Amino acid sequence: MGNRPNIVSPWKAAYDQFSPDDIVSAGTSFMAGNGYLGYRGTFPEWRAREYAACIVSDTYDMADGTWKELCSIPNALVTKTELNSREVSLHTGAISGYVLGIDTSAGITYGSYRWEQDGHSCGISFSRFAHLEQIHTIPQRIIITPDCSGELKLTTGIDGDVWSLHGDHFSSVTPRKYQQSLAAVCITAEKGLEITCSQHCRISGAVPNHISVIHDDRSLYREYTIPVNAGIPVVIEQVMSVHTIHDVSSPLEHSLQHGSDASAKGFDQLLLEQKTAWSREWQRFDITLEDEENSEDQLLFRFNSYHQRIATPSHTDHLPIGARGLSCQAYQGAAFWDQEIFNLPMYIHTDPDIARKLLTYRYKTLDGARKKAKRLGYSGAFYAWVSGDTGDELCPDYFFREVITGRPIRNHFNDWQIHISPDIAYAVLNYYRITGDWEFMTVHGAEMLCEISRFLFSRSSFRKDRNRYDILRVLGPDEYHENVDNNAFTNYQARYVLQGTLDILSQLEQQDPQMFRMLQQRLKLSSDEYIWWQEMTQLLYLPPPNESTGFIEQFQGYFALEDASPEELTQRLLDPQEYWGAPIGVAQDTQVIKQADVIQLFVLHTDLFSREVMEKCYRYYEPRTHHRSSLSPAVHAIAAARLGMKHEAFRYFRTAAAIDLYSTHAPVSGGTFIGGIHTAACGAIWQTAVFGFAGYRADDASLSFDPLIPEAWKTLSFRLAYRGQGFHARISNSFVTVTADKGNTRSLVFSSGESRYTLEPGKILTYTPR
């Protein structure tokens, strides 16, 4: 558990004390990013030791033979300051007025402190952001205000000593010096990919009287010697510019030109652009509380949506959202089921274009999924558990270590956690349901659905003597229990997807018979397959609620396991870093779960179960849940809100929303670094507001809200889009006000109990929720 930063405003959070213990979490929480790159929230003088890093998307590379991950590139914003031959740093003098924080309104990392040593002192502050539109650009401004006259020495340039999780990703790093800039050309070890970064630096407020160059193998700096006067600030404006060979044919040229142009524009102008860009984003994504006095919850909503947004590669349709975004290399910069189930809903409901890009990424990686299925002896598409640019499985066979013996553990995330495929299909179906984007469905979606259904069928086992289909040997979302049968989450998802596929195919056959035939031919779909899928929707075993207890069993045999609590199991640990799950962790033979599959199931398929069953299951599983997955608390907040458990829902919202800002999750498990931003949890916070507290549902017939707004919030406001029609919603427990966009082309229908309300384009409607 880290220290807690302060809530500075409804948009800002910052530490006001320096502690070495907070370096990792501050670097993550206060990072700047734009979906193309991420730059950690560190002071300009910090280096690899302080986990300073810039992670660049689309640079998957394997350096150690096991872990393919994004590259952490040389840091072209590093800046060392000396005042009168004394190093200005947090370790070399008396420090006061320390601040390190984030301004989520425009994605600005900022920090400052006053330094004093032997009567020499100065103030130092910086701001930095990753430009949301000029995605290759990171502007940084440092202001140093000496309290005494004398000589300032600034050493700034490119630090080739990078913090990299799994090996040195560069076969070469070649620093280059130019008149106005410095650059480093990096060639990746595995693929020989070129990545170039450059630094463009302008100093104002004082004039250097000497500039020299310092370099070593991989690093290159300019050292500016600057006479200064007390009270006169020296302003250093820098631009880091990053390009890869995937972006442009000559990364070095582009980097130099791009950086030079941005530098010429100046920090203030760039900042203005950034604020304008972010202001547009917030119009779509912001969850607004009535009472802005409630800064903490308001900031938590924004903090999480900010991080979800900067993790999203919205500039392209061939890259995923990494499970740790671009905050570090953990989880390999790759997508998990998180992307579809946790990140995607906000985009589906607010910015379908981004959602479509992310699903198109899945379409483009369909061949990787086909290869994986085939390799494991199945048909169709079994998506990678850990998916990078190609869709090939990136998840290593050995993920954690048994920390006592040091032996690697063979976890079966990559071959048995099959729900990834139906989760993606669920997202395709949901995307279509909400956006009505039939063109995407015909061009991409239907093919994905067919291949996923095909996989699900081939992955099932038919028992003739029981006349039923089983799905054997899986992991559900609860990864503590490997190798389980008829996992409730997986089986219900599979059934939903098979039915959805059949429905879409039937619609396609009617509406676009030519497209249907082309699809049939391309996929070599046989008529047997329709019959099989149909049969499987009817005969797939779906763990039912127990008739007397109402409990749905997470998987076959779960209730026969030892009944224990997470607290009891903690006592059994021999080492706090032990991995709790299979094959020999303390939880695997007990009912203690990492996250609750059945609760997750309810959030996706509320209609299938009675409220009584859901409530009974919630009360059974909740105390047995370790919430060791950052995905878990938000799901509990949504489910609790839907079940009318106001305090429980709020408590879980707070837990979920604070995971990163208050750094509540350990960054290492089973010897593996799993730190960085919990992107899925961030995405889920938006869902807690809209699906949980506001109780929003979009059915084919109408839209509805079923609010359970915490008292402290009074109202929740946000924007939504449904089948091309945008509207703003302001929700309290006693009223719902919806305002349709002027540009809407159709009316929207809202329902409340038996009542129906029609909202015409540009109109406002207020009604009482039932």
Added chain:
Amino acid sequence: MGNRPNIVSPWKAAYDQFSPDDIVSAGTSFMAGNGYLGYRGTFPEWRAREYAACIVSDTYDMADGTWKELCSIPNALVTKTELNSREVSLHTGAISGYVLGIDTSAGITYGSYRWEQDGHSCGISFSRFAHLEQIHTIPQRIIITPDCSGELKLTTGIDGDVWSLHGDHFSSVTPRKYQQSLAAVCITAEKGLEITCSQHCRISGAVPNHISVIHDDRSLYREYTIPVNAGIPVVIEQVMSVHTIHDVSSPLEHSLQHGSDASAKGFDQLLLEQKTAWSREWQRFDITLEDEENSEDQLLFRFNSYHQRIATPSHTDHLPIGARGLSCQAYQGAAFWDQEIFNLPMYIHTDPDIARKLLTYRYKTLDGARKKAKRLGYSGAFYAWVSGDTGDELCPDYFFREVITGRPIRNHFNDWQIHISPDIAYAVLNYYRITGDWEFMTVHGAEMLCEISRFLFSRSSFRKDRNRYDILRVLGPDEYHENVDNNAFTNYQARYVLQGTLDILSQLEQQDPQMFRMLQQRLKLSSDEYIWWQEMTQLLYLPPPNESTGFIEQFQGYFALEDASPEELTQRLLDPQEYWGAPIGVAQDTQVIKQADVIQLFVLHTDLFSREVMEKCYRYYEPRTHHRSSLSPAVHAIAAARLGMKHEAFRYFRTAAAIDLYSTHAPVSGGTFIGGIHTAACGAIWQTAVFGFAGYRADDASLSFDPLIPEAWKTLSFRLAYRGQGFHARISNSFVTVTADKGNTRSLVFSSGESRYTLEPGKILTYTPR
């Protein structure tokens, strides 16, 4: 690795030096037994500390909540000797002439030594056997010959302090004193079962001048003070008599009467009976080498057959052969697949009555197998992996410990090692094929076959998109690899059994339609089931020999595992006691196997594969085999002999035959005591001679030999029976001589290449094997 005893004669082996390291293995190797009880090969003065123990069959009891095992009962033969107030023991004086051994000709444990302390000395010797016909009786004779006059003090009686592996099995042990005897009435902890033992003691050669009684809570002794003269031996004849409430309604009365009668008969008369009885046994089971000078191999054959015989409860048809016989409590006194595949063949071919009893035991435990199948969600009969009196599964979920962390390991021997059921069916089919006992088949066998086929069908998975049946998530005999799919051994066995079941049912329908209908009705066999079984024989996936390499893959994915050698893996151990197998042992993710499933398959199904395939597989798997199972070397000996690898076969025969006598297997693995006699290995030695070196095959059309006799042996001789016709065979590499029993009622046909020879009752035939 223990020390090696000497080969005293072709019938006898003995240690001639005392070493504390040999106490465990001598106790096992030199034990006396008769299938009802086992008494370890210990000196009369040894106690629990020296693993003295008497294990009684049919006394399954659970004392610790985990391990149901046979009881180790109070030792009613313990005898302490003092000469002139000095204790005579191996630890209290100078020892010479030490001997501790076994005479396999009549199952006699014997031992002696000379003891000397401060000029006082004596010789002490003992003999002991478990009466083969009066199975409740263990006679023991001790002879003490003092070299000096003075006073001998003998303390003999019942030692209630027993060596028990898993807890105290007695809620009470009540010692009782009688005029001529002592007794102890024991009540077992779990079931309240009564077990009584008594001691009856007669002393000759000197007359005690004082007798007193010593007792504590659970023990009771008489102390005899006896004046002795130099050179005049004192002879103590004792009888231990054991009964349980499963044998008689009043164990105490029976024990006293029985012991008193035996004691009255005298040791010499009892010994004569014993020799006569064993002489009859050896006529059936002995493997005789031409050259009796070759004592070691000759003794090894006899040592192993002796132990196989004394482990067999031939007095009843409701008990199994324990995997460690009655040598100790390890493996719970329970049957594994060992019984059918390793122990049964000798009886099928030499003494079908015993074989029938053992299979009847499996019939009587069919309900346990049905319950197990049902509990795990299957139909039919899934036999217990560890089977005691009821057929309920005795195998605990946790068998070994991960020795470094001390955590228990969940091994899936009990729920995934399904080949036990087809192995039993294989034995039923084989028993019928060799004995022609159609009555057994109709009354018991057919029902077992149906229930096992039913189980196999319900345990399989049908893949419609591949039109094939798979058997998923099993362990083959190679237990290092859990949770494997389409294990070659299991799948070929399953197919054989399904076909065999269909054949038997078809025969039954034709020959005994009424019996057939009764079976159908009793088992509620549906016509669907025949069709399913038929279909499964055709569509079950059978791993084929690879077209280019000829290798049959042990299970799906085996060849993709790390290729390593047992020697390399030994280097990776952190602790020599580590368990090598799943879930985290050093072998589980490598191609190193505990024993070779594919080689085992060849031994059972030689006809299915070309010699070339078998040879290629042998050469592939052999160097990757750890032989950590005592079942492994004998199987390699048989396979190597069949493949004409004379030296390889002989080397593996020697390894296999010496496992117990030379104590080559560690008695502890993963923290669990697994010592005691390796009964299956013992049974397999008979098979190495008959099926391996002699190459005996019994087909429906004829019998044949394909000899590969090691040079040192010149010939192998043994008796066989085929469909009620007995004959003696003497086999060399250049001739086969078969002698038919006079009492035979039909001729036997032998074949050699294209030639056929008919052997009439009472006649001798010699021919040249091809």
